Amino acid sequence: MATIRELRTRIKSVKSTQQVTKAMKMVAAAKLRRAQERAIAARPYSYKLKEILASVARRIDVSAYPALSSRKDLKRVLVVIVSADRGLCGAFNSNIIKLGRETIETEYSAYSQAGNAKVMTVGRRSSDFFAKLTYPIVEAFPNVFNKLDFSSAKAIAEKAASLYMSGEVDKVVFVFNEFKSVLAPTLRVETFLPITPPATKPTDAAGDYIFEPAPDEIINQLVPLYLANQVWRIMLESNAAEQAARMTAMESASDNAKEIIRTLSISYNRARQAAITKEIIEIVSGANALQTEE
Amino acid sequence: MASEKGFDLNIVTPVASAFEGEVVSVTLPGTEGQFQVLKDHAALLAGIDKGKVKLQLPDKTELSFLVSGGFFEVSNNRATLLAESAEPMK
Numbered sequence: 255m256a257t258i259r260e261l262r263t264r265i266k267s268v269k270s271t272q273q274v275t276k277a278m279k280m281v282a283a284a285k286l287r288r289a290q291e292r293a294i295a296a297r298p299y300s301y302k303l304k305e306i307l308a309s310v311a312r313r314i315d316v317s318a319y320p321a322l323s324s325r326k327d328l329k330r331v332l333v334v335i336v337s338a339d340r341g342l343c344g345a346f347n348s349n350i351i352k353l354g355r356e357t358i359e360t361e362y363s364a365y366s367q368a369g370n371a372k373v374m375t376v377g378r379r380s381s382d383f384f385a386k387l388t389y390p391i392v393e394a395f396p397n398v399f400n401k402l403d404f405s406s407a408k409a410i411a412e413k414a415a416s417l418y419m420s421g422e423v424d425k426v427v428f429v430f431n432e433f434k435s436v437l438a439p440t441l442r443v444e445t446f447l448p449i450t451p452p453a454t455k456p457t458d459a460a461g462d463y464i465f466e467p468a469p470d471e472i473i474n475q476l477v478p479l480y481l482a483n484q485v486w487r488i489m490l491e492s493n494a495a496e497q498a499a500r501m502t503a504m505e506s507a508s509d510n511a512k513e514i515i516r517t518l519s520i521s522y523n524r525a526r527q528a529a530i531t532k533e534i535i536e537i538v539s540g541a542n543a544l545q546t547e548e
Numbered sequence: 549m550a551s552e553k554g555f556d557l558n559i560v561t562p563v564a565s566a567f568e569g570e571v572v573s574v575t576l577p578g579t580e581g582q583f584q585v586l587k588d589h590a591a592l593l594a595g596i597d598k599g600k601v602k603l604q605l606p607d608k609t610e611l612s613f614l615v616s617g618g619f620f621e622v623s624n625n626r627a628t629l630l631a632e633s634a635e636p637m638k
Contacts, residue, residue: 309593463592471579472619
């Protein structure tokens with residue numbers, strides 16, 4: 255059985271761990287609120303952009319644009335895995351890495367065996383992990399979530415788009431965490447390129463448009479912007495989901511610490527009582543011995 | 549809804565909504581040259597260059613934004629300016 259001193263130090267150390275996890279939970283909660291606000295603030299732009307792209311796509315022949323029409327001969331695929339930069343957020347990173355590998359090994363196993371499944375990683379955790387494996391890595395984008403800004407989303411989108419346009423890959427998919435609610439992050443695999451124009455129902459606004467410049471040129475400008483925006487949305491979602499996951503993980507860590515402290519305190523008190531009882535017995539029996547001698 | 553004189557304009561950026569409200573006119577730096585949109589404009593989708601966007605509000609005040617590229621759409625007296633960034637100017 256552990257001595258009283260051992261128990262006391264253990265309780266102390268668990269308490270300080272609990273303090274750390276509690277603080278991390280608070281920080282994650284504050285960050286989550288901000289991340290959520292940002293994700294929501296970005297939505298109108300994203301929706302409107304989608305609407306415009308759909309309305310242009312309805313008026314042109316999409317097969318003339320490689321970004322908008324799927325290739326018949328699918329040979330190479332690029333899988334982009336979006337993880338977090340930091341750990342201590344439960345199974346967040348390991349889940350997304352697992353899903354990323356599964357996607358490569360099952361859905362694209364034929365490409366993978368021929369060495370045609372390329373990988374691009376966003377976030378330090380997945381970048382570190384995939385660097386140790388044998389998949390051909392196109393580029394890694396670690397540490398993008400510390401200072402989340404649109405330019406990094408743009409850089410990622412441009413890299414993916416240039417690989418697609420140059421024919422190095424025929425399809426680009428993103429594997430990421432979507433923020434649905436605080437409790438349940440949703441893992442998603444989304445096709446990034448080719449773009450399937452969102453099928454919108456003709457609204458009351460779907461009259462004849464004046465295009466200025468011509469639809470062709472608009473598409474050429476719109477597509478890169480749309481792609482950058484998609485990446486931006488994915489990053490915001492992933493960021494919010496990460497903070498939510500960290501908050502939940504830290505909350506359960508704090509709860510576990512509380513439980514450990516409780517059981518340790520019980521053992522500590524038992525040991526203390528046992529020691530006191532022992533001392534009393536020793537004193538009493540010592541006194542008794544003295545009495546009988548007299 | 550917009551009153552008789554104006555139409556609704558919404559300037560959105562990836563970060564936030566920069567302006568939302570009724571305007572009488574909006575002057576934009578289109579890729580094909582500067583143009584102005586008034587109420588009851590035909591449905592239009594235009595590319596926007598870097599430059600200054602001028603709004604005239606119903607109470608005659610003017611507002612300016614510095615935008616960096618994007619798209620402008622108007623239909624049924626509802627206009628949306630999608631800009632990569634939009635900074636209010638004095």
